[in-house]
Amino acid sequence: MFIRKRYVKGPNGARYTYYSIVETYRIDGKPRQKTLYNMGKRATIARAIAHERKRLDLYRFCLAANPDSHSKAIERTEALIEWLKSVERDLE
Numbered sequence: 001m002f003i004r005k006r007y008v009k010g011p012n013g014a015r016y017t018y019y020s021i022v023e024t025y026r027i028d029g030k031p032r033q034k035t036l037y038n039m040g041k042r043a044t045i046a047r048a049i050a051h052e053r054k055r056l057d058l059y060r061f062c063l064a065a066n067p068d069s070h071s072k073a074i075e076r077t078e079a080l081i082e083w084l085k086s087v088e089r090d091l092e
Contacts, residue, residue: 001036001087003045019043021087037084045088052081 004022007015019039025032039048056077059070 001090003039003091004033004035017041017043021045037080037087045084045091049081049084049088052077052084056081 001021001023004020006018006020008018010016018041020035021037021039023034023036025034037048039045040051042048042051056074059074059077063070063074
């Protein structure tokens with residue numbers, strides 16, 4: 001796994017940088033890459049974890065207001081945060 005840095009030219013000519021966690025594998029001896037997580041403009045995994053924690057807080061706030069909603073989203077986001085932590089350890 002590694003973090004891919006990608007540059008995109010915006011409509012106003014500005015250059016934007018986006019990051020993603022990518023896994024490399026081979027099919028028939030040829031290398032292929034699969035994007036596992038799109039980090040957006042967050043350059044580090046720590047920032048991506050912070051972003052997901054904010055999302056988790058929002059889901060919990062919405063769950064408090066309506067107990068029937070967002071419980072699966074909370075579970076998915078908690079699992080994603082744990083996965084990001086393990087990826088961060090692996091890439092160190």
